[in-house]
Each structure stands twice: as structure tokens, then as C-alpha cells.
Amino acid sequence: MTLNGWLQIAILVVALTLITKPLGLYLAAVFGPDPQQGSRGRTFLDPVLRPIERLIYRLTRVNENKEQNWKQYTVSMLVFSAVTLLVTYLVQRIQQALPLNPQGLDAVSPGLAFNTAASFTTNTNWQNYYPETTMSYFTTTLQLNFHNFVSPAVGIVLAVALVRGIARREANTIGNFWVDMTRTILYVLVPISIVLSTLLLSQGVVQNLNSYTQVTTVEGGTQGLQQGLLASQEAIKELGNNGGGTLNANSAHPYENPTPFSNFLEMFAILAISSGLIYMLGVMVGNRRQGWAIYAAVLSLLLIGIFVAYAAEASGNPNLHGVNATAVQDGPNAQAGGNMEGKEVRFGIANSATFAAVTTATSTGAVNSMHDSFTPIGGLVPLFNIAVGEVIFGGAGAGLYGVLMFVILAVFIAGLMVGRTPEFLGKKIESHEMKLVMLGILVLEGGILIMAAAAIVNPDALTSLANQGPHGLSEILYAYTSTIGNNGSAFAGLNGNTTWFNTTLGINTLVGRYLFIVPVMGIAGSLARKKVVPQTAGTFPTTGPLFVGLLIGVIVIVSALTFFPAWSLGAIVEHLLMGTGTQF
Amino acid sequence: MNTINDNTSPTTLEEEKSNFVTDILRAVLITIVLTVLVSLIYPAIVWGIGQAAFNHQANGSLISDAKGNVIGSDLIGQQFTQAKYFHGRPSAASTSVYTGTNGAVSNITTSSGTNYGPTNATLISPITGTVAINAQNVLSEDLGIQVSLPLSGTQPSVPVDLVTASASGLDPDITPAAAEIQIARVAKARGLSEDQVRQLVNQYTEGRDLGIFGEPRVNVLKLNLALDALKK
Numbered sequence: 001m002t003l004n005g006w007l008q009i010a011i012l013v014v015a016l017t018l019i020t021k022p023l024g025l026y027l028a029a030v031f032g033p034d035p036q037q038g039s040r041g042r043t044f045l046d047p048v049l050r051p052i053e054r055l056i057y058r059l060t061r062v063n064e065n066k067e068q069n070w071k072q073y074t075v076s077m078l079v080f081s082a083v084t085l086l087v088t089y090l091v092q093r094i095q096q097a098l099p100l101n102p103q104g105l106d107a108v109s110p111g112l113a114f115n116t117a118a119s120f121t122t123n124t125n126w127q128n129y130y131p132e133t134t135m136s137y138f139t140t141t142l143q144l145n146f147h148n149f150v151s152p153a154v155g156i157v158l159a160v161a162l163v164r165g166i167a168r169r170e171a172n173t174i175g176n177f178w179v180d181m182t183r184t185i186l187y188v189l190v191p192i193s194i195v196l197s198t199l200l201l202s203q204g205v206v207q208n209l210n211s212y213t214q215v216t217t218v219e220g221g222t223q224g225l226q227q228g229l230l231a232s233q234e235a236i237k238e239l240g241n242n243g244g245g246t247l248n249a250n251s252a253h254p255y256e257n258p259t260p261f262s263n264f265l266e267m268f269a270i271l272a273i274s275s276g277l278i279y280m281l282g283v284m285v286g287n288r289r290q291g292w293a294i295y296a297a298v299l300s301l302l303l304i305g306i307f308v309a310y311a312a313e314a315s316g317n318p319n320l321h322g323v324n325a326t327a328v329q330d331g332p333n334a335q336a337g338g339n340m341e342g343k344e345v346r347f348g349i350a351n352s353a354t355f356a357a358v359t360t361a362t363s364t365g366a367v368n369s370m371h372d373s374f375t376p377i378g379g380l381v382p383l384f385n386i387a388v389g390e391v392i393f394g395g396a397g398a399g400l401y402g403v404l405m406f407v408i409l410a411v412f413i414a415g416l417m418v419g420r421t422p423e424f425l426g427k428k429i430e431s432h433e434m435k436l437v438m439l440g441i442l443v444l445e446g447g448i449l450i451m452a453a454a455a456i457v458n459p460d461a462l463t464s465l466a467n468q469g470p471h472g473l474s475e476i477l478y479a480y481t482s483t484i485g486n487n488g489s490a491f492a493g494l495n496g497n498t499t500w501f502n503t504t505l506g507i508n509t510l511v512g513r514y515l516f517i518v519p520v521m522g523i524a525g526s527l528a529r530k531k532v533v534p535q536t537a538g539t540f541p542t543t544g545p546l547f548v549g550l551l552i553g554v555i556v557i558v559s560a561l562t563f564f565p566a567w568s569l570g571a572i573v574e575h576l577l578m579g580t581g582t583q584f
Numbered sequence: 585m586n587t588i589n590d591n592t593s594p595t596t597l598e599e600e601k602s603n604f605v606t607d608i609l610r611a612v613l614i615t616i617v618l619t620v621l622v623s624l625i626y627p628a629i630v631w632g633i634g635q636a637a638f639n640h641q642a643n644g645s646l647i648s649d650a651k652g653n654v655i656g657s658d659l660i661g662q663q664f665t666q667a668k669y670f671h672g673r674p675s676a677a678s679t680s681v682y683t684g685t686n687g688a689v690s691n692i693t694t695s696s697g698t699n700y701g702p703t704n705a706t707l708i709s710p711i712t713g714t715v716a717i718n719a720q721n722v723l724s725e726d727l728g729i730q731v732s733l734p735l736s737g738t739q740p741s742v743p744v745d746l747v748t749a750s751a752s753g754l755d756p757d758i759t760p761a762a763a764e765i766q767i768a769r770v771a772k773a774r775g776l777s778e779d780q781v782r783q784l785v786n787q788y789t790e791g792r793d794l795g796i797f798g799e800p801r802v803n804v805l806k807l808n809l810a811l812d813a814l815k816k
Contacts, residue, residue: 008797056621060613076607083611096685103692104684132694133682142623149622178614185618190626197630204641204659207627207634212690213644215654217662218808219669223679224691225660227644232630236622249677249695252751254659255644260798319708320715320744341707341715341748342697345673345757348799352751369751370697373707471701493699574703583705 005350024279067173070525076177088117101136102211111502118506122513123151125244125488128496152240153184155397165524196235204258207231238269241395243365274393289543309353312378342370360385363395365488372491376575386485426532436519466493469584474570484512668773677753710734718747757801
């Protein structure tokens with residue numbers, strides 16, 4: 001670990017903290033103050049965007065003043081998701097007959113097309129294929145890029161609906177799905193993406209529709225470099241916590257992430273929206289300290305993950321030290337040594353470990369280094385971050401509604417301890433809400449453990465492993481954790497393009513998304529209907545350090561108790577064996 | 585059908601059904617409209633900015649020779665094996681010939697890491713592992729030290745980036761330490777003095793972005809092209 005490495009991490013944290021409030025205020029303006037109380041929020045982009053917004057409503061026959069109850073809102077969301085999933089499946093199946101396919105890439109096979117459609121619709125972006133030889137420019141831009149906008153938008157609007165449920169009193173409705181989604185894309189995702197794309201272009205991310213560049217290298221070898229509309233997609237890929245690479249190596253590929261500065265921009269973009277949404281919660285419920293309290297809890301968890309991953313990767317693999325492959329550790333041109341297998345020189349250890357923690361704490365799943373080649377403890381950090389439910393900032397919107405489930409659980413546990421009916425921001429938390437919270441959490445945990453157990457006893461599935469021994473177990477656990485958490489990063493040695501994995505992982509992305517969302521929306525509807533009870537001396541405060549500590553504890557304990565046995569057999573056993581030089 | 589259904593809960597089954605049908609129609613309409621916005625207009629705006637303001641970068645940062653043939657990209661690493669060139673990092677990327685359904689025949693390079701785990705024998709075996717074999721080669725080629733595997737541990741240390749594969753397989757860079765260890769070999773193969781080569785290496789060593797971000801690095805392709813351009 002180097003001082004410079006820590007300085008880069010510190011700059012990221014400071015920049016994120018500085019953007020949280022302005023972005024949160026902007027988001028609150030986009031979705032508030034509260035359409036129920038009359039006026040819609042105004043933003044500085046209204047003069048440009050408001051006419052476009054009105055045009056969209058006219059074309060799609062949406063009445064922006066009509067609201068929906070939680071069931072209607074949820075049904076609209078599910079119908080929309082189903083339609084877009086189907087279209088993406090169909091386009092992949094016929095891409096060879098569509099334009100923008102200079103290399104003549106063939107139709108995607110049915111299993112893979114299902115997996116990819118489910119994965120991109122659910123904001124997961126798990127990829128069982130090599131993009132270079134599988135997806136045409138048409139499929140990438142018109143379908144995958146489309147989902148990169150709408151899937152985070154769906155997450156954001158659901159979070160907004162839940163926040164409205166908390167903020168409103170004795171209300172039946174929680175907003176209009178079509179309006180909220182349109183405003184998310186138009187006012188939030190597109191403008192920020194244009195700015196970010198421009199910065200990425202300046203660093204060397206490509207944006208063209210040329211056929212693959214045929215290169216004769218200096219020593220007479222050949223390369224065929226994929227081009228495409230990468231800059232526009234890279235921006236929303238990170239900003240919307242999508243993570244699906246236009247190239248196989250994802251954000252490790254120089255065309256997706258050419259410089260350390262572009263790498264910084266990408267990490268910042270990954271965290272920005274989720275961070276702003278946490279502040280937006282505080283604004284919309286009229287208690288800004290609530291936003292900062294949640295921010296403090298998740299930032300602490302993120303920093304712990306970064307620290308552990310950085311320490312593990314910087315200390316390297318003792319079995320490589322055995323062949324004396326150590327780096328020069330000091331001097332003016334020092335390259336931090338450590339486990340450089342599967343990492344890029346321009347990023348080094350610090351940026352690779354930070355990116356791994358950031359991309360998995362949020363449900364992004366883009367990678368700038370190969371997690372499969374991390375040290376066992378370094379690789380456990382991404383697995384942990386995803387397994388806790390994608391609530392450490394989490395996905396766009398999904399992180400906020402996910403962490404609010406844990407907040408409700410924490411408030412409930414605090415209520416049990418003092419023997420009082422738990423409340424959150426004036427709303428009583430009762431058995432109905434608690435059943436829904438536990439249902440959501442159990443779906444995530446069951447989906448991981450049951451599916452992974454099924455894979456382990458299936459000999460066909462085991463032939464997909466790239467690494468044997470405890471690392472192989474980690475590959476399988478990671479795959480099911482990543483798909484349930486809608487993350488999409490991988491221990492990428494696992495060959496997922498088989499009938500078994502295309503099917504089970506595809507189903508897992510749908511389970512992790514929709515079976516979690518329905519209970520969330522049920523809670524939104526039920527909270528919206530409730531009265532606000534006045535705060536008393538006996539009310540457990542949800543903004544102080546005590547609450548922050550409790551929330552961290554609940555998040556860690558609920559997942560650690562569930563997964564610790566499985567992780568022990570994977571990463572922890574491997575760590576011990578690595579120290580003894582055991583090979584598999 | 586000019587408005588969505590009313591905001592109160594549907595009271596009859598019929599109303600729910602009509603809600604559902606309306607939702608499907610609206611989902612189709614909004615999919616079309618949003619596709620135009622985010623998959624046509626938005627990429628086109630970025631394309632315009634890229635082609636106008638960052639033409640070189642937006643088109644792949646390509647490098648051409650005097651005849652106009654593309655010989656590489658500033659950003660993409662190439663494999664070098666000859667003694668007169670600096671060598672980049674081991675790579676798991678692969679290039680293969682692809683015949684498209686439209687009859688197009690082209691090379692396609694697939695970026696990839698090895699994805700070897702930290703206890704994978706292929707990576708760490710002291711006798712047959714890739715790291716040990718790479719280290720043996722570096723010692724022999726660059727330092728003229730012939731050793732047998734497993735290494736005894738008494739030989740000089742080797743920069744870790746020269747013996748491990750990068751994440752993309754297309755890493756264009758090596759560390760300054762990895763360049764330094766190759767200077768003697770390159771100078772000898774080219775009949776140049778080590779100082780001449782070292783001067784060029786220093787010239788092509790990039791510092792951290794803005795003095796802070798990333799790690800110092802040497803772009804192997806640019807350095808090798810500069811070597812070829814040197815007059816002896």
C-alpha cells in the first residue's frame with residue numbers, strides 16, 4: 001500500500017461527499033416537491049427539457065397529473081420490463097439480418113439470448129459471451145444501451161415511490177410510473193451521460209461505427225480491434241450501475257477505460273447517483289440528517305471493503321514471491337507491487353482494488369481487473385459487498401430501497417430491545433411491513449444458497465469451472481451471488497455459456513430483481529396509507545451515531561451469519577492453503 | 585385512451601383488465617419513444633462531439649505508417665518477441681479469423697485475462713507455472729542469467745508486471761522497472777549505448793495523471809516505434 005494509493009482513495013471519497021448534496025437536491029427537484037401538493041419540481045434544465053417531456057407524454061398518451069396506487073405502479077413496471085425483455089430477446093435472435101453488423105456476427109443462441117435479455121433488463125449485465133464475437137453494433141446500441149438507461153430508471157423510480165410512501169400521510173397513491181421513468185431518463189441520466197461521455201472521449205474512449213480495425217502489428221502479427229459507440233455506452237454503463245462491457249475485458253480494456261483519469265471518472269460515476277438518492281431521501285422526508293446517517297453507514301462499509309481489498313492485493317500472492325517476482329517498491333518511479341495477475345499497469349493495485357470494491361458495493365459489476373485472479377481475501381470483498389444485498393450505495397435506486405429494508409429491520413430490532421412499537425420517520429412499523437421485509441431478504445439469501453448448492457451437486461455444471469479446489473466453489477458462489485444481487489461482475493473463469501448456467505443465472509437475475517421489488521412496493525403502499533405519529537421521548541432516533549452503528553451491524557450480521565459457512569469453505573480455506581503453497 | 589386510468593384502486597375486474605391492456609400498449613409506445621431518445625439521439629450527440637472535438641480518440645487512437653497502413657493504436661498493447669524491441673506483458677487475448685454471415689472475413693481480437701485463481705497450479709507451480717517460466721525467460725533474455733526451475737531464490741528479482749498477464753490482455757504499458765530491466769538487451773541488439781536507450785525510455789515514461797491518478801508507466805508500442813525511428 002502506498003501513500004499515493006490512499007490519496008487517490010481519499011480524493012474519491014471527498015469528491016463523492018461534495019456531489020451528494022447538490023445531486024440530491026437536484027433529484028429531489030426532479031421528483032418533488034410532491035406532485036400531490038400541486039406544483040411539480042422545477043429544474044434549471046426545464047427550458048430545454050420540458051417541451052421534450054411534454055412531447056413524450058403526448059406520443060405515449062400519458063396524463064402526467066394522474067397518479068397510481070402501489071399495485072398499479074408495480075404492474076406498469078412489470079409490464080414494461082416484460083415487453084423490453086422480449087424485444088431484446090428477439091433482436092438478438094435475428095441480429096444477423098439487421099443493419100450495423102459489419103463483421104456479420106451470427107444470431108445469438110436461444111439460451112444465451114434469454115440470459116442476456118434477462119440480465120440487462122434487470123440491471124444485472126451478467127455476460128456469458130465474448131462481446132467482440134457475439135453482439136452486433138445494432139444489438140449493443142439499440143438494445144443493451146437501451147436497457148442501460150431504462151433498467152436504472154426503473155430502480156430509481158421504485159426508490160422514489162418508496163420514499164413517497166414514507167413521506168406521504170394517509171395517501172392512496174405513490175406517483176405515476178410512466179412519468180417518473182420519463183423524468184429520470186430525461187432530466188437525470190441523459191444530461192449527466194452526455195457530460196461524462198465527452199470527458200471519456202477526451203481520454204480515448206471510441207465512438208464510431210467503423211468495421212473492426214484490421215491491424216498488422218510492428219512484428220507482423222494481426223489484430224482486429226472492435227470499434228463501436230463505446231463512449232456513449234460507457235458513460236451510462238457506469239452511471240446507471242449497469243456494468244455490461246461492450247468489450248470482453250470490460251473497463252480493463254483500454255478502449256473502455258484508457259487512462260487512470262478515466263478510471264477515476266468511472267468510479268465517481270458509479271457512486272454518484274446512489275449517493276445523491278440517499279440525500280434526496282432526506283430532502284423528501286423533510287429530515288436531511290436521515291440522509292446523512294444512511295450515507296455514513298454505507299460509506300463506512302465501503303471504506304472497510306476498500307481497505308481489506310487493497311491490503312490483500314498489495315501484499316500479493318506468496319507463491320509468486322517464491323519465484324522472486326517482486327516489484328520495485330520504492331523510488332521516484334515506483335510501481336506498487338503486489339498481485340498484478342489480471343490487473344492493468346496504468347491502474348496499479350490501488351485503483352484495481354478500489355474499483356473492485358466500488359463496482360460490487362454498488363450493483364454495477366463493471367471490472368477494471370479480473371476478480372477471479374484476486375487473492376482469496378481480496379476476492380472475498382466483492383463477494384461480501386454483493387451478498388449483503390447491494391445496499392452499500394447499491395444500484396441506482398435499488399441501493400436506496402434495499403438499504404431502507406435494512407433500516408426498517410434495524411428499527412424493528414431496536415424496538416424489540418426497548419419494548420416499544422418501532423417507528424421510522426413517524427410511520428409505525430408493524431407486522432405487515434416486517435413480513436414483507438423478511439420475505440425480500442430471504443428471497444435474496446435463498447436464491448444464492450439454494451441455486452449454488454444445486455450447481456455444486458450437478459457434475460455438468462462443475463465442468464464449467466476454470467479453477468479447481470476451494471477457488472472453484474468461490475466461482476460458483478460468486479456467479480449466483482452476482483446474479484441475485486443484480487451486480488453482473490464475475491469470477492470470469494467460469495464458463496457460463498452452457499444450458500445450465502444460462503438458465504439458472506438468467507432466472508436468478510429475475511428472482512433477485514422482481515421478487516425483491518414486489519415486497520418493497522407493498523411496503524411503499526402500506527406506509528403511504530399510514531398516519532404520522534408524533535415523536536416522543538421514547539422514539540428511537542434514526543439519525544445519530546447509535547443508529548448508524550446499529551444499521552451497519554444489522555447489514556453485516558444478517559449476511560455474515562447466512563453466508564459465512566459457505567465463504568469459509570471457499571475463500572477462507574483457500575487463503576489458508578495459499579499460505580502453504582498448495583496448488584490445484 | 586387519452587389518459588391513464590384513474591388514481592383510485594380499481595374496483596372491478598374489468599377495470600383491472602383494462603388497466604393491464606393499457607399498460608401493455610403504453611409499454612410498447614414508450615419503448616419506441618425512449619429507444620429513439622437514448623439509443624439514437626443520445627449516441628448521435630456523443631458521436632458528433634467525438635468526431636468534431638476528439639477525432640483521433642473517437643476513432644480508436646490509431647497509428648499509421650508512412651504508407652497509411654494501420655499498424656496499431658496508442659492504447660492497445662501488441663506482442664513483441666524480438667530482442668531489439670521492448671516486450672510488453674504476457675497476454676491472454678486472442679485473435680482469430682471470423683467469417684461473418686454476410687461473407688465478411690476479418691480478424692477479431694478478443695480481450696481477456698487468464699482468470700487463473702491464486703492457487704491455480706497453471707499460474708503458481710514453481711516448475712510448470714506461467715509465472716515461473718516467464719521469470720526464467722526474463723532472467724535469461726534480459727540479464728543473461730541461465731537458471732533452472734524451480735528458482736533458487738538467490739537470483740535478482742523480476743518486475744511482477746513482466747511475468748503476470750494483464751486484465752485485458754491488451755495492456756499497452758509496462759512499469760518503469762520492467763522497462764529498465766530490458767534496456768541492456770535492447771541496446772545490445774540495436775548497437776546503441778544503454779544511455780541512448782535509457783534516455784528514450786525516460787522520454788516515454790508517463791507520470792501519474794495530474795500527478796496523482798494511476799501509476800507511472802511506459803507505453804511499449806510508442807517506445808518501440810520511437811526506437812525504430814532513431815537514426816543510428
